[in-house]
Amino acid sequence: MNIHEYQAKQIFAKYNIPTPKGIMVESVKAAIEAAEVLGGPIWVVKAQIHAGGRGLGGGVKLAKSIDEVESLATEILGMTLVTHQTTAEGKLVQKLYIEDGADIKDELYLSVVLDRKSEMPLIMASTEGGMDIETVAENTPEKIITIPVDPAIGFQGFHGRQLAFGLGITDKIEQKNIIKFAEKLFRLYMENDAEMIEINPLVKTGKGVFLALDGKMGFDNSALGRQPEIAAMRDLTEEDADEIEAAKYGLSYVALDGEIGCMVNGAGLAMGTMDTINYMGGTPANFLDVGGSANAETVAKGFEIILKNPRVKAIFVNIFGGIVRCDRIANGIIEATKLTDVNVPVIVRLDGTNAPEAAEILKNANIPNLIVGNDLGDGAAKAVAAAKGE
Structure with a gap:
């Protein structure tokens, strides 16, 4: 079962995983009100569908005024968004996420997925944040870091150090920040019966803080019986x-x-x-x-x-x-x-x-x-x- 970005960020908040502030809305009027609550001066208007590639498809846009928020919300809400992860028919946008802009210094990629070959979770990371990981894997596979984590021992310090060094993070404070971030993400993955968590991009701000600018999550359907809060997030309008x-x-x-x-x-x-x-x-x-x-x-x-x-x-x-x-x-x-x-x-x-x-x-x-x-x-x-x- 997949969930929306705004729902993923609600779960992130429970684990103290930093994200920009945002509000989910279902109307243009609510989008304007959300922008006013967030305060700006920059907002991001994001289509909420169960598919990646929203930005390339025109479903994620930057607004520099309340008027622009209104214009973009009017444009995106109700559109049929076609991305490389949808069918040719695309998906109808029924929800938006109005989010604060972020001070972006670097964009990274970070995910936890189930590796069926090694039969354990795998942390994947790359310095090529913001790009499709499939494209990175095909063109520059050496830029993808893979770290298997045996669930019997869980996330350990050496996993975190391997991640930090692999991403070329040399500042000691930033190393601690990324290790803590990955540790929380792995705990979230294990405790919620997730099959996949993807943050693309994971951004580093000018102050060295790591933020989940995006969030994509999928869960094991067979485990939903013991995850009632996750099951309640199911959006049947996004499913066949x-x-x-x-x-x-x-x-x-x-x-x-x-x-x-x-x-x-x-x-x-x-x-x-x-x-x-x-x-x-x-x-x-x-x-x-x-x-x-x-x-x-x-x-x-x-x-x-x-x-x-x-x-x-x-x-x-x-x-x-x-x-x-x-x-x-x-x-x-x-x-x-x-x-x-x-x-x-x-x-x-x-x-x-x-x-x-x-x-x-x-x-x-x-x-x-x-x-x-x-x-x-x-x-x-x-x-x-x-x-x-x-």
């Missing part, structure tokens, strides 16, 4: 409506940009199915895991969600019957076609428990556009061919 609808029926759904809808049981098999479709020359339109308790209702809802995507030209149903029996899935598919208008070819591959019975059920169903796949490769090949109209 189909993914939310799918979750209500126990379906794990992620939209992609291909032409072949996928309905599979099990995340591993779903990923293998998408890989096979790609190998056969097709493109998957989604990830959809119906889990181990699929029935006619969930299958019908899966068809309905998949078919909302106008790019879908075929659906590949790939089920391995272990917990769920294949004959049950076959009957679910038949019932689902009665509940939902499935107007594209449906390729079905069922294997495992009661697979022969399932094949007989589908054979006798006489469903138009239903094609049976003999195995994963055959089913994927038939789905690709159907999507191409062959």
